[in-house]
Amino acid sequence: MNTVQIRLKSQRALVGIEREPARYNMRWQPPQLKMKRTPVSVQLKSHGPSLKLDQQAVWEEIGTGGIYHVIDEALAHSRQQVIGAIGRIALEGDFLAAIENPGNTIAALAEAIEEREFNVGVIPRSRPSAEIIYHVKRDWKMGRIDAKLQKGGYRIEYQPGHIRAYLRQKHYLKMWAEEKKGNFIDWQVE
Numbered sequence: 001m002n003t004v005q006i007r008l009k010s011q012r013a014l015v016g017i018e019r020e021p022a023r024y025n026m027r028w029q030p031p032q033l034k035m036k037r038t039p040v041s042v043q044l045k046s047h048g049p050s051l052k053l054d055q056q057a058v059w060e061e062i063g064t065g066g067i068y069h070v071i072d073e074a075l076a077h078s079r080q081q082v083i084g085a086i087g088r089i090a091l092e093g094d095f096l097a098a099i100e101n102p103g104n105t106i107a108a109l110a111e112a113i114e115e116r117e118f119n120v121g122v123i124p125r126s127r128p129s130a131e132i133i134y135h136v137k138r139d140w141k142m143g144r145i146d147a148k149l150q151k152g153g154y155r156i157e158y159q160p161g162h163i164r165a166y167l168r169q170k171h172y173l174k175m176w177a178e179e180k181k182g183n184f185i186d187w188q189v190e
Helices: 056-062 067-097 106-111
Strands: 002-011 014-020 023-029 032-038 041-054 129-141 144-150 153-159 162-169 172-181
Antiparallel strands (some): 032 144, 041 129
16 A cells, blocks of 8 residues: 655744944043253352452551561661661770870760660551452353143044844755555554
8 A cells, every 4th residue: 555645844944143242442541741851050160269468557557558668668777777886886986096085985985875765565456357259150050841741531432333134044844745655554543
């Protein structure tokens, strides 16, 4: 006995979904302050030290006009004293040579020398003035600060997401008939 069987083969459809999420990127760039500094410079030039003595007040108290004036006066006074002493010695020699005159004795000659009175004092009473001369020349160059500010901000990058649906597997229904030979038992199940 021949039997015909109908065979079915089916396949379900499969849908694929490809998804790419949205991307949101935010970067913060802080502000930047760039500074360039030129330092302060100081140049010093000095002259000295030198000492300046002023003895004018001292010489005026002594009664002279300076060291060279004192030397000149002392020289002139010494010459006069020497010439006067030579004259006195010559007169005294002449006095003693005339011994025949009455009263020309050494005692009479000694009486003629007068006594002098001395007054002792310390001069000068004031001191010379001293001045130390010292000059410093300063040359300043002020420093500078150059500042440059670069603004900061946000940098935002956005890439939208997308979804793509596609058919991964097609559905189908396949039908065919098969003929079979042999004895078949037909069972009925209740």
